Amino acid sequence: MTVKEGMGEEPERYRVEFASGTAASVAKRRSFRDLERNDIERDLPGWPAQPPFKVRGFFGKLGVHVLSATTGLLMLPLYILAEALGSPASPEKRGELEERENEIDDFPVMWAGEGETARTLPWQLDPSRRSWRTVTEIELAEQDGLVRIWSYEDTGRGSRHLSWGGGEKVPGSEAVLWSMPRSEITSAEIKRFSMAESDFTVSFRDGSWARLTSSPHGARRIVALLGQGVPEGCHPA
Template structure:
């Protein structure tokens, strides 16, 4: 019996360091911004690394949120359901995780540039969900989207969680043989970020749930063909 491919929620990662929190950039091999060159992508304000006061604002906001959540954490712990705060792992690449936060690294015409813009949460409707499907080693990797029935807003939702009938769309396909590696990025909340590297040397940084990230990396690491060593990473 052939097992049906599993799907996992996925989107472009967002920075977690104060300088790049909730931001992401798209770069060529010389670290130039390539967003304006990505065909069909909705325009966004240019990426900026936060300065001192911007980073201070992030720290203040995070501290305020933690203080507001503290009573809930104490109550949950008293009821026997301890809540562990999200943890971020070791910094691996300062130039790509603090000084900048590229989620796409690709030269002209390279594979990473073909990823759909719907993976960017700042460009799509907050009700649009994107999922990755990993098939057998000699098959295809697909990215799907659908509209969720949840109620609320981008920052606060309640109820729903189903799929709007007829909203599912296939956004992207790629032969699995074009993917040469995938790895968890430790400098992310609960190690939920992962990098997918393509045969031409381009790569993308995506995020999922911690379990989803681990599963996708494990699946993309199975049965991959032997290839030439990838170019040194920026």
């Protein structure tokens, strides 16, 4: 949804969730860390339990590469067909590595000390913890100066791994999960080491931060509205 806020119009909302690793060592995985890089998932109140984060070893990474190569070969005829029909399509590209310690050796999507703001983000942003029908969106409202995260249930058919699309909101399922004054967000920044630059970080006034993802357009718009550039000291060494 990209409706501009104004007289009688709704604020802008975009789908958003915690990002997932794209490097073979952390593909489709994410961690939650304190300032000493300790795991904090068990300390987050009300969060459904998940197996602990683990970086893949050699054979695990090999399996990811084999799967990616196989998928690429299977998709190749579709890319060729799309090109022939005048609708060019190509695999999504990943940009330059920026932080090896946070993008290959680990993949934190929450970095926060005890009681810091990033820990208040809702667990529904984690696609591995919620129903595949649950959609989470960020709302950027100018009139009241708040940033909100909403959720709703979608009627679309499919599965966690393959969505058939065409869904609508289940009546009565929409709810506000989280809200924060815009003034508590100090910056937002696109992360180049993500597919089509769809990942971005949001940094809070207390120094905590989260790595989220949206569509490429959504990520650019969110960052533009929240402000670019990450203050010194907001990322781990």
